[in-house]
Amino acid sequence: MSCSYGDLFRLTVFGQSHADCIGVVIDGIPAGVTLDLDLIRAMLARRAPGNAAFSTARKEADLPDILSGVVDGVTCGAPLCAIIRNTNAHSADYDALRNLPRPSHADFAAFWKHEGYADLRGGGMFSGRMTAPLVFAGAVAMQLLRDKGVTIGAHIASVGEESDDAFDPVGVTGETLEELKTKPFPVLNDQAGDAMQAAIAAAKADGDSLGGVVECAAVGLPAGVGSPMFGGVENEIARVVFAIPAVKGIEFGSGFAGSKGTGSENNDPFCVDENGNIRTATNRHGGILGGLTSGMPLLFRAAFKPTPSIGKPQQTVDLQTYEPKTLVIPGRHDPCVVPRAVPAVEAACAIALINLIGT
Amino acid sequence: MSCSYGDLFRLTVFGQSHADCIGVVIDGIPAGVTLDLDLIRAMLARRAPGNAAFSTARKEADLPDILSGVVDGVTCGAPLCAIIRNTNAHSADYDALRNLPRPSHADFAAFWKHEGYADLRGGGMFSGRMTAPLVFAGAVAMQLLRDKGVTIGAHIASVGEESDDAFDPVGVTGETLEELKTKPFPVLNDQAGDAMQAAIAAAKADGDSLGGVVECAAVGLPAGVGSPMFGGVENEIARVVFAIPAVKGIEFGSGFAGSKGTGSENNDPFCVDENGNIRTATNRHGGILGGLTSGMPLLFRAAFKPTPSIGKPQQTVDLQTYEPKTLVIPGRHDPCVVPRAVPAVEAACAIALINLIGT
């Protein structure tokens, strides 16, 4: 089950960080859709390494090569396969690490799972690079959702101790979400963004790294999407979001904070809005009730751990000799993956939603 | 997909709160297993309503009736179907609510999903009562895991503003986890438990409700269970935990708090323990690296919103007339579901793990 997700919009991800390529096969895209390549490229560009201040020095064009499923730019109903070449891999960087698991990386667990045969060059299939095909699939899902009136967008809610403003849970609009996509550092409050970037620069200078939180919203959803039990909107979004490396938590609506309050504080009363529609006056439920969309903005937050690759010396153990070793990780790595994770979180949300709604 | 989960240990839940019964079919239990009925009954008893101070007045024996899959107490390889009769349903309590969606309940969203045909009596299939078959399946999964050396247990980490101690992330033992199951109010620090119970009693007296957090641990897991991408341990546990009504968040290891620190603070260095095995010196990763178990205790926390059914008057809107209405919810309801949710969280964890490990 590891590399496939979905029933109505089914994707299968493949590749490793230092294989020939990474890619994705998507089944379930209707025939006759003119792929919006600008949307795809823009979304991949937001994920791509760029700003030297806060992202990896590994630069790759990351333009996808569509191998099947599209004729003259239009989908034909056959599965769409897109690959992204790995052209800038420095595998030699990883040779010294073969027997020295990096703290808080997948190396150690992968060693046991695959009995020493795991491809750990560049993180292998555990690499953040695997979010590139996820973002590609998410961009296709975004296009299909856009045609149904649904807009998804996200911002950096926090980096380390620095926090952005939160989305207006009741009034967040598609315009706000789209505008964020045009920002090089997607925050609602640019002063907060400056503080975050300063914190990232400081961590980098210190050979250290930072984590953070991404807040994502989807607007335009009808009420009643999803299912109770295992097929709820929360279940499905969580399932895809945890496919993004470094995610360690997710909360919907008032989430953990809401668990500290009372029912009378956390409940969302119903009212009739100016257009004569029933909605909730507040939105602590994050747009999901009983696993189903309520028609209010869908809101969730995903927590990313600090990048485990840091410049500081760390303690590890040699997997062959069981001797303690001090490890200094070579190679290129982000001091903070959160900015580049923003489109990955949007993609995860889009993939889960299009699969629930149907194409 | 709504009511089924799993490939190797596949369960299908059915029933509504006020149908004849609720139940579950489990496929994948090996033949030749003598079901541990004491384990099943004890786990269901912990979920059942009991202590008047903090649970619903609806009392049901909730003893499961096993319809298939077992001959003379031993599994035969055929799917096991177990049902629990609904003997104490007061459907009349819900008649007045037919057109008045209860704030922060599934009613409103279900109305749209099922175009008015949803069975909302007692919450229908969105009811907390649906956790009874989940706990039944979880108890079977727990038995199978026990035979593989894995123990799962949970405690009430917080209720409202009152917090219990946390599990020792490195040293938590199966004994601790089992001992919690014998406590009427499962906390590590009984003083904290007293404060929680007092808070629940106060909320009840005020016609209000409280939420909280359950912390769950699994010990004895080998390293390397799980997969990257969509089949990770976090993905799968999250997917099942969100099947429990009222869950709005989940975090693994250091989770949201960890996202505020630096890599050097959050990384877990490797060391060799007293038995000569490689482990991590700390456990901020919650026993999961790259979606795979690391062999360290698996740790996660699930946030529950305050029970939406409260005695206080609330604002709603009549679904037929669109007139604002003041709603006072009749019927029996928990001022805090968290204590009874503890075995449901354990069950969700057990179901996800046995499905990943295989039976």
Place this chain on the structure above:
Amino acid sequence: MSCSYGDLFRLTVFGQSHADCIGVVIDGIPAGVTLDLDLIRAMLARRAPGNAAFSTARKEADLPDILSGVVDGVTCGAPLCAIIRNTNAHSADYDALRNLPRPSHADFAAFWKHEGYADLRGGGMFSGRMTAPLVFAGAVAMQLLRDKGVTIGAHIASVGEESDDAFDPVGVTGETLEELKTKPFPVLNDQAGDAMQAAIAAAKADGDSLGGVVECAAVGLPAGVGSPMFGGVENEIARVVFAIPAVKGIEFGSGFAGSKGTGSENNDPFCVDENGNIRTATNRHGGILGGLTSGMPLLFRAAFKPTPSIGKPQQTVDLQTYEPKTLVIPGRHDPCVVPRAVPAVEAACAIALINLIGT
């Protein structure tokens, strides 16, 4: 995977021949459907044992008890669980067989699969009785298909060496299919039916049994249902039909006979019919091209082996002592399952089609 089928119309079958009951959970029925209980009962009645001449003496009312998913006769969107009690099981008949696998029954293989723990009383979950929940689910599927203009029906194409006429591959109508359902012995040519019944009676008198072929048709299907590769109409129908015990072959359209001819003989030219629609002039493709429906009648034939339970002495081997034994099978059994299998084949077709079309 054994007991579940489908994505959009998902059923999970459970029970064994001599368990408390057999049953099925169906997820995916839309809310608001008034179940046509007459259709369900009539379809189950055609499967039920009846005519002493050609069916088992085990008689059971086989009326389903609907436990969930329906309120006042109308579906509510929750999974529908229906059970059929096993009230007439003579388990003692099977005690002597515990170590003596019956030739051409599942006993021997099940013994190895479940290491001696399989419930083989009455055939356990391998029993023809398991087609009762399949027929129940099929009846629900038939009702949903009827509302989409699709009619499914089948007849006994052959019993032993005696053959009925074939369906008119181009002109078969829904009326013909419905009329067959009112016949106690569903054949197109009643003289052929008499010969079949005589052959069954002769086999019974001889302590022997017969097999045969069921031909099934579906009319009213739109063109374009299904998928290439693994999700084709043939793939899906075959997958469900082989869930019926004793089925050993399936062919669509001209099938095995068509493989002996030439392309120019077997191809179906296109023409425009009297209503101005494009159709094929002939229908050797059985209504399926490239895994997709063509809009022509869907036609397939399923081969049933002779009932393996026969009165004649047979050679077997004791599973404990490995000594050869002569076996005479006690208990009640059909000399020919084909007449009762007709609604099971229809059900399999209906289940596969509603899952492909969507509810």
Place this chain on the structure above:
Amino acid sequence: MSCSYGDLFRLTVFGQSHADCIGVVIDGIPAGVTLDLDLIRAMLARRAPGNAAFSTARKEADLPDILSGVVDGVTCGAPLCAIIRNTNAHSADYDALRNLPRPSHADFAAFWKHEGYADLRGGGMFSGRMTAPLVFAGAVAMQLLRDKGVTIGAHIASVGEESDDAFDPVGVTGETLEELKTKPFPVLNDQAGDAMQAAIAAAKADGDSLGGVVECAAVGLPAGVGSPMFGGVENEIARVVFAIPAVKGIEFGSGFAGSKGTGSENNDPFCVDENGNIRTATNRHGGILGGLTSGMPLLFRAAFKPTPSIGKPQQTVDLQTYEPKTLVIPGRHDPCVVPRAVPAVEAACAIALINLIGT
């Protein structure tokens, strides 16, 4: 669901006949397997066009390019993606056919499914060319099965009216199965093979085509593989075999012929063989009882319709104008696909079995 199959050995096929490439992603191959490239190449070579007498003039090297999942020839546990370039496509041949559905091809049905957007060049994803990735996946499955002692092989059982000898249902050996793979025209009886080749040549000379039957066997299987109901060995093999274009029927063991006999003729008595193991004295059940393997050779036959592409003029209708047209199909096509289908049938069998047994 269309392009994916399997749970434990999961493959996803993509590509169209005239896309850049066709390919497959396989998830579930254990890490540490040195891929047997000779086995893969040999199996693809048997599928590739070759002998001018009976196959298409379209020649392609069809050597797969492995993009991921393998490091230095050894699997690493990540999904394996292999592509085969489409280097010899003559799309122009198909331009004239855009609105003229070829009789008994997928064109007409695909037109409706994809509302005119289907890629029908070279048959698109409905092409026999899609069996190349299937055969690739099958070769990997064959290697994994070989390591478990299972051998699969097939022969041309008939072409048109000419028939080969049948496999010895009890005594067929792995040696026989492997030897067939070395034959340019894989039959047991070379005289029969000569007659078949003559028949193909005659059909070709006549601008016509032939169908036929492939018989496949698997030996070395343990007893007890598979499940009752939907997960039986017959269900799964049928489901994959029908993914091969032109297959219209499948039968296991005595199949359709067996349905004409009596139980006493068709039942397989048990005996103890020379090695002291229990087996059946005959094998009309084709190695499958109750959906489970019996430990006897698994035997099935798949019927292929005559190649629908023929040189003779045929009647069709213009999809735009609804005018009758006479069609003469240009391009290259096999007068009989059966010889090249032999490895595809083996592959389908291998894929279904490795998925049931587990890797």
